[in-house]
Amino acid sequence: IYKVISGAVRTSKIMRDGRRQIGRFYLPGEFFGLELGKQHNLSAEAVADSKIFLFKRRQIEAMAQRNMEAAREMWLMTADHLRHAEDHLLLLGRKTALERLAAFLIEMDMSHGNCGLFELPMSRRDIADYLGLTLETVSRGFSELQKKQALELDGARHVVLRNRAFLGAMGA
Amino acid sequence: IYKVISGAVRTSKIMRDGRRQIGRFYLPGEFFGLELGKQHNLSAEAVADSKIFLFKRRQIEAMAQRNMEAAREMWLMTADHLRHAEDHLLLLGRKTALERLAAFLIEMDMSHGNCGLFELPMSRRDIADYLGLTLETVSRGFSELQKKQALELDGARHVVLRNRAFLGAMGA
DNA sequence: CGCCGGATTGATCAGTTTCAAGGCATGTGG
């Protein structure tokens, strides 16, 4: 089990022919890799220079054994990850490209305190593989949302949200 | 928390305009609804006449409190649901229509003991909403897999797998 | 026998992907 201290991490699955699906991005403060099985179900890579704290499985299991609260905390965190995954199923199965992008921007904004201003640590390709799109479609989406006055880009990575309500309604 | 005794259950999310994503089908013996939060994240409906066993939250929590093994079991089951959801993310984000259908058939076959012969309890629309497709595409997929000698249909719901290896390779 | 809901099949359409070209920022070496 890992905790992101700084930077950002992506977890993903890759098919033999190279198609990739990113399960989730983890930002500072978040935990990942709670699978509890013999093997992790996704692989994880740093998206940028990152500092990661590692908890040994034995530590965790021991703590869960002694401490009811800790065990409950583990379950809670796993349930939260499940909820995120289930929300993402709806996004991947049923939303349009623009809706996916809007939902992504709102998600990023939330994890930055809803201030409507943040830096994307990941590339267009990473975003595409998270949203089940191609990097070109993601790029076109950014352009379109700018044209719609929903956001501004300062360089490719620095985002300023101009119409949070619109994005929220679209991404919902 | 619920356990399917007989029949089948689907859990799903619906958008205001009617688009629906089914998270998973639950067959006899399987548990669902372990979210642990104040509210379930998906709604659940029976796909066919079903018998469901209900565990009250208080029961569960009490059991987890007393019994370390039970608490661990809950976590384990949640982690397993998470793994299923993560696998499904790859399917929805990156696989073609035929690959999705193949993966679905293999999944159904597995939960029927890999005997290559089973009854689908759900409609084409349910399958479509599970796989992020339209019911027409699902129907065409079935026809195509029959043309490829990968399976036989006896009526719309009764499936006989003729080439499990092929389907497995395609769905992987 | 005829109705009805679900399933199949056909024709066309649209959104996204693919293929391709060009832009922009950064860094390196002359």
Added chain:
DNA sequence: CCACATGCCTTGAAACTGATCAATCCGGCG
């Protein structure tokens, strides 16, 4: 300090997969 290579991003045009619209089929049931 400039020329040029590199990586990432944007934009455009064409192609394709799956969606939509529509007709027909099939099986069960009154």
